[in-house]
Every structure is written in structure tokens, then in C-alpha cells.
Amino acid sequence: MVIKMVHIVPEIIKESVTNHIKNGERTDGRAFDEYRDIIVEPGVVGKAEGSARVKIGNTQIMIGAKPQLGTPFNDTPTLGVLMTNTELLPMAAPNFEAGPPDENSVELSRVTDRCIREGQVVDLEKLCVVQGEKVWMVFLDLHVLDYDGNLIDAAVLGSVAALMNTKIPTTKLEGDEIVLDYDNMIPLPINEKALMCTFAKIGGELLIDPSLEEEEIMGARLSIGMAEDGSICAMQIGGAESMTKEEILKAISIAKIKTAELRTYLP
């Protein structure tokens, strides 16, 4: 039996935060289109072929990338494989429980995966070693250490940083054998830096990078994934309330500027 702990936000807090926002203010003093402090630190785990630690405000995620040789999927025999997995660790928040990934954890994995896959961050064609037989499979593991809101933007930013930091051994075919040369590592082929920008809708206003307090009271959430040329590669709406067409279009134009700003934190 799993007992879920639900965090209850007092109505009075909800009301006061919403009123602040209606007056054009956020409780932490940020502008509606302002991120909290961001730190991206690549190469933090020596045993991982690629890694990064990312902080947005007090939200903190550690990301490790581990490439392994494996069999490609039948429908894509010439493409490498990218697998994203998230653990919302019980240390990250008092209401996170140990155990198999819950729906929030799966959503975070899948949204991150979608942005990276559809944004074509990794050149999967270059990860093919022997067509139909052996390709590189890159396992991307997201370890959420501290949860203070907006996991999605942190997850994508950190994942791209970790992938940019990843090295794979050079491969050579000698007859029927694959020779992996760990003394000559090459960087993972990266051809795009697609990133995500998340909005929360509170009191009819759109604010980016919601803090924990804002996430707890937001009506709806919209995450937009964008490539470097400003094209949209992934999107996800969450939360109990709805959004209008105008709001979504407005968010897209803001996301264009903000993902470019986020990109400057990448190494």
C-alpha cells in the first residue's frame, strides 16, 4: 500500500500570492519573465561518460549519461538509441516517496526525452556502429536532488549540458569484431541545443520559471521546447485549468527569447 502525502497550500497563501501577481509582482521579487539564478556545471561525475549538475534557484538535478552498445530497434536499424529516466528522489522533497517512478517522474522523463529527441540534439545516425546489429544506446539518468519548482527546464538544460559533455570510445570494425578504443574517446555528436521554457498560469498571468510556491497554486503549466532557430520541437500543457490560444502564442514569443538566454549557460 502506498500512502501518498499531499501537500496542502492554505487558501490564504494562495490568495495573497495570486493578488501579488495580479498587481504585477511575484513574491520573490522577480519579473514575470525572469529566471532564478542558474548554475550549470558539466563533468561532475568521473565514472559517467557525460554528466552535469544544474541548479535553477534551489532546484537541483544531477544528470549522468552512459553510452552502451546495444541492438537498435527494428524500425530504425541505422539509428542510435536515447533513453531518459528520472528518479524523483525522496531526499528532494518531503512528499516524494521511494519506489518505482510515479506519474510525475514519468512525465518529466518523457517531456525531457521529447525535447531532446524531436529537437534532434544528438545525431543518432552517427551512433550506428553496424547497421541493424550494433548501435550506441545513450542512457540519460536524471537524479533530482532538491525540488524547488520548475523541474522541466532544469532537466532539459542539464541533459543537454550532460550530452555535450559526453564522450564515447572510437569504434573500428575488424572482420567480425568491433574494437572499442577507450584510449581514444570522441565527443558525442551534437547538432542542436534545444531547450525548454516553462510557464505557469496564475491569476490570468503567465510567469516563467515557477518557484515551488507558484507551482503549488498554479492553474495551468505550459512548457515549450525550442531549437536554436526558434522553431518549436516539443510542448506540454499540465495542470487542472485551461489556456487560451492567445496565451499560448504569447508564451511562444517569450520562450523564443528565454531559451536563447538559457543557451548562454551551456558550456
Place this chain on the structure above:
Amino acid sequence: MNIIITNNNLSTGTETSARANNRAFDELRNLKIEAGVLERADGSAYLEMGGNKVLAAVYGPRELFVRRLMQPNKAVLRCKYNMAPFSVDDRKRPGPDRRSVEISKLTSEALTPAVFLEKFPRSTIDVYIEVLEAEGGTRCAGITAASVALADAGIPMKDMVVACAAGKSDGNVVLDLSEIEDKEGEADLPIALMPRTGEITLIQMDGHLTEDEFKKAMDLAIDGRMKINEQQKTAIKNRYGD
């Protein structure tokens, strides 16, 4: 299809008997502890020991929702030890395995004697240990970090708990085995104890030691405890001042 791996850095097992980095037989690896590194947790600590990187977090004392575990006269101390999939050379499948379940149990038992659990009846103190990078001796690193996190959470304790492994490698009894020394060595003996009184709260052993070697190994671990305890105290002092 065969896969051949070439890597000159891999150990051949025929290296010289000296320890890596000219470490003396009773010398600890580089140790660094920092308290209060997480925002949400009630207490936390980050520890680096050699190539190990370990994070410990404490929540509690808090309400225990699993009623059958509840103790009417004291708190329960629960521990979860977990390794990140990227913490080891070959990716570890996420989730608990038999090894981490056993280490979780032993860790909570190693910490329990130091904590005044009777002050918090019917509640729980949860300790979470995350191994971010593993290089031999992670359970000891986890226990050492967890007791700093407990202190950081303000939980009353009669002493810190210090853990360190001793063992035998290349025929010598040595302190604080590295990953290679553990894998290729003859014996591994992790010990946790309360430094003030010397009470031992955890002992495990695998490998082969004579009685004399065992005594020597145990003395090494007991003598090494103060250095680790100094680092624990420094971490707390750095966070809260003298």
C-alpha cells in the same frame, strides 16, 4: 559479433604493491564534508572521500504514516541507500537491489544507537543516502555523511557515527580501501563506531584474515576514526559557527 575493448588504463592486477598516490597503510583518502547542501531536506551533508561522492539527507522527526512500524515509546530511524545509475562504470539499473536493501538496513542499525529516539515517540526520522559516484567504501561514506546530516537536522545524538573500512590488500593490512584494493585485495572490513566511546555499531567482513590480521585491521579502523570525526565536526562548525 564479438566486442573487443582496448583500454590501457584498465588494471592488469600485476601492479606494484605500493598503494596508489603513495598512501601509507594507515592513511585515509582525501576527505571533504560539507553540511547543509540541500534546501528542502531538514538536514543534509555532501561527502567526498577519494573518488566517492555521497549525498545524505534527513527528514524528520516527522509523522509516521505506516502505522505498523510505529513505536509507542520512540521514533523509528529508517534509511534508504541508493546508487545513482551513473555512479559506477557499468550503468546500474535504477531501483533497489539486494545489496542496497541490505546496506540500508545496516546503515539504519549503525546510526540508531547514537540517536536519542526516545525523545520522539510515534514518529520517524528518515535518512536518504545517494551515491553519486562510487570508488570503494560507499557504505562507510554514507554512514559518515548521514550522521553529519542528522546533526545538521538538529536531531539530538549522543555522538556522531564514524565509518571506515580496513582490510588486506597485497598482503598488507591497510586502512580505507580504494575500489581496486577492495576488488583485488584479500579482505574488506567496514566498521562503524561512535568515536567518543569506541562503541562499534556496524561490522561486516568478507575475504580472509587471520586473527592477528583482524585485530590489526580493527585497530587501524578504530585509530582512523578521529580524523574522520574531526572533518565531521568541521563541517558542522563551518555551517553553524563555533
